[in-house]
Amino acid sequence: MSTATTAPEQDVDQDVEQPAASLRDLAIEAAALDVLAARVAAAKKDVRARLQTALDEAAQRDGVDRVVAELPGGRPVATVSLRRGSVGPVVVDEDVFARWVAARWPEQRAEFTETRVVRTVKAWRAAELVGEMAALDLSIEQGKSTRPAMWADPDTGELVEVPGVLIKPTSARTHSLTWRKDGKAATAEAWRTGGRAQQFAALTTGAEK
Template identity: 80%
Template sequence: MSTTDTRDQAVEEPVESLRDLAVEEAALDLLAARVAAAKKNVRARMQAALDRAAKRDGVERVAAELPTGQAVATISLRKGSVGPVVVDEEAFARWVAARWPEQRQEFTETRIVRTVKEWRAAELVAEMAALELSPAPGESTRPALWADPDTGEMVEVPGVLIKPTSARTHSLTWRKGGKEATAEAWRTGVLARQFAAITAGGEQ
């Protein structure tokens, strides 16, 4: 068989239309923006609802079920954390310098104001965090305490507060077959109400 015959028998790959590609990219760009906005909105509403349910009934997780009743995923509450945060570096540095006067040059440094060197601040904050003290009910912050290793005395540390260091959030865990079932429900219109924010007209 000649080279010409082989070339004639070869199946040429179709050339994609620039117009088709352009409208596909534009549509997906719009869809991605609307999905991102809708996801941000529903996560905020979900977090608020979970926080209320956890406070009222101790609920920390909920199943995501399709209208058919099939559970496709689980939403779980992730509690925030609290810990010592330096809020006044100058006050903290004065306390460190007064507490360890012979090592004040090693532990602190003077710029425009005296500050605690990062490595020493990290050590002390870790020691405060190890006490695992949280704000009292109804309070968002409280003074940080440090345990003197020589005397066991609990010392209130100026310039450092125990306060939230990360916000409460939640996670979504897909169940086996959940993604496929959700995709099929989307394709068939079963989730039309849930996707109304994405398919509605106008700018989002």
């Protein structure tokens, strides 16, 4: 007696073709996501500004430079860390700086500077001098963030205040967010199950400006 072989049963859902999204469906989906993306971008910009202010205040008051982001149940999902800005010499008046360089090295005036509408220090020499000022500033007592730049004469050791150059902030203080393992998935699940419903509602309600 022969036995007939039959093909394995197919999942009914796999045989049924899913209807393709209509052009109108795709259009409204794109429009809705555009609104949501704009609101998320605005909310992210706002919370970053408020978080930066809070981090700066905590760092100054308590020396705190990081905070753990936790879900309502106490599960840590990410760490936010303060990134301190940098300070260094910045040429704020090229004409005054160039006059100082030309007067300081008159024999190399043509080599170190160039004349356009005004005399300027050539980029390579400016980079050298600014580097020397930056190195010196790290070795002396630092006061307020914006102050005159100093240069040390290698022959005499004299500290000279450089016209047209200031020590000032060159990059702003900021912060970074580092996700923990599975932190993104846990946060998304909390959002999906209502754990962050208030935040989601704030993004999806209200009129556009």
